[in-house]
């Protein structure tokens with residue numbers, strides 16, 4: 001079955017809303033709290049063997065999406081298939097075919113060695129005891145931690161812990177590997193090593209699903225990227241499309257006079273205008289910074305003239321990827 | 334499956350032996366609590382004898398078995414919720430749930446070690462009593478003891494799994510455990526035979542499985558009763574398990590589902 005499916009990951013209309021926990025008093029007063037929508041109609045199709053990235057700021061819903069795909073959280077609505085198995089109806093099937101590497105170093109037993117941890121989790125992955133020992137040795141070799149394997153887990157550096165997490169994700173030789181911000185909290189060198197593993201894994205034909213808030217990482221590693229923001233997929237495409245997904249166009253800077261409040265609202269309601277920044281310059285002059293859809297500068301200018309504004313200067317620029325993504329990431333949810 | 338049982342036990346033994354001191358402390362704790370009851374027996378033993386004729390009349394033997402086997406009550410009640418609570422706090426529960434091994438297997442096998450440790454403790458209690466304090470264990474009926482032990486573990490575990498379901502969702506303050514543990518030590522006949530209590534308290538004792546477990550255990554070990562002679566205890570124990578176990582399993586699955594719904598498998 002696994003070999004006949006075209007898509008490793010398929011979501012259709014995936015919605016996840018978390019009920020807000022109510023405290024004791026709210027419970028007895030019957031206070032209703034609005035649920036948090038973590039994912040809002042996410043549609044993704046990820047082909048077998050693809051290196052796919054999900055790029056988004058904190059709170060975008062990356063972890064929620066990863067956990068749903070790994071059957072640790074149930075979706076509220078929609079259809080989700082991983083390696084051909086339905087995550088709700090056949091979670092067991094999903095789990096035989098996936099591995100998960102999270103940035104959470106708590107997922108090990110700290111009082112026993114790295115190797116003992118790996119052997120234990122290998123047995124849970126349905127390996128026999130002797131095969132589990134072999135497999136643990138194999139994955140230790142892959143991540144290059146043989147020499148430290150017999151020390152207690154608590155003695156490892158965070159880079160080593162993350163490599164161990166990586167080794168654990170590979171125990172069942174998964175068809176699809178999930179990584180939830182694997183390089184978070186790593187120094188640049190350790191992060192580089194992890195990225196190096198990832199590229200080599202991808203060459204073996206595994207599907208890799210990686211989430212990150214790091215634009216450079218997504219650009220460097222992933223063949224295709226989805227940009228996730230506030231639970232919505234803003235766009236999916238190749239590296240080259242990323243620019244287009246992150247921005248809808250250009251930035252127009254105007255210095256004008258004769259601007260009144262209604263004028264600003266009027267500009268904001270134009271469909272081609274994303275946002276309007278206003279800065280008073282004194283003497284009745286105002287600097288407007290408008291984020292626009294591509295090729296709509298003339299529309300905005302003619303609207304400004306219609307409003308009776310006096311235009312002193314204009315300047316347009318194309319925002320760089322970093323700028324735009326930074327804007328996205330600093331806009332905390 | 335045996336691979337998994339072995340893996341779980343090995344994990345737990347390795348973790349347990351990494352805390353060496355607690356082993357010794359536990360042993361000394363046992364020894365002292367035995368001493369306390371030894372002296373109480375010296376002081377009041379003869380007064381208690383008339384109440385204890387059914388069990389051979391010796392208070393010290395009576396209470397030794399009470400203490401030794403109450404530990405199974407604790408193990409059954411607490412080990413499942415402990416496994417979940419720890420797993421949630423450490424993040425290891427999620428790490429296990431990402432594997433194809435079913436959650437029921439994980440919880441069950443994770444508790445094996447605590448039952449082994451409890452059995453060793455119970456045996457130690459009996460051994461100390463037999464070797465140093467002259468308790469006569471020679472007439473014990475091993476088969477009866479084993480049957481009662483297994484039934485006891487199953488009955489207590491069903492309450493334990495029920496309590497684990499509460500822990501899964503509410504994290505703290507599960508009512509099952511509280512109600513059950515506080516009433517059982519008082520009313521279950523651990524330190525004194527229930528016949529010394531007023532009738533209305535005795536009738537509460539009759540709805541606690543520990544009452545039947547301890548009665549059967551004492552009769553099996555001290556008087557050597559065969560299984561057939563213990564049906565008045567064995568049947569209620571089977572009854573408890575038959576009612577509570579299915580309820581516990583259903584509520585456990587509902588709890589897991591709920592935790593997966595509100596994403597709280599690793600929250601703490």
Ligand SMILES: Nc1ncnc2c1ncn2[C@@H]1O[C@H](COP(=O)(O)OP(=O)(O)O)[C@@H](O)[C@H]1O
Pocket residue numbers: 018019020036037038056057058059060061062063064065333595596597
């Ligand atoms: N278990 C939960 N209960 C309630 N809300 C949650 C839970 N997990 C995540 N959320 C909320 O869902 C949103 C997405 O979170 P998350 O998936 O962790 O995003 P990311 O991994 O991209 O930072 C956030 O608003 C977060 O507060």
Ligand SMILES: [Mg+2]
Pocket residue numbers: 062063064180181
């Ligand atoms: Mg996250």
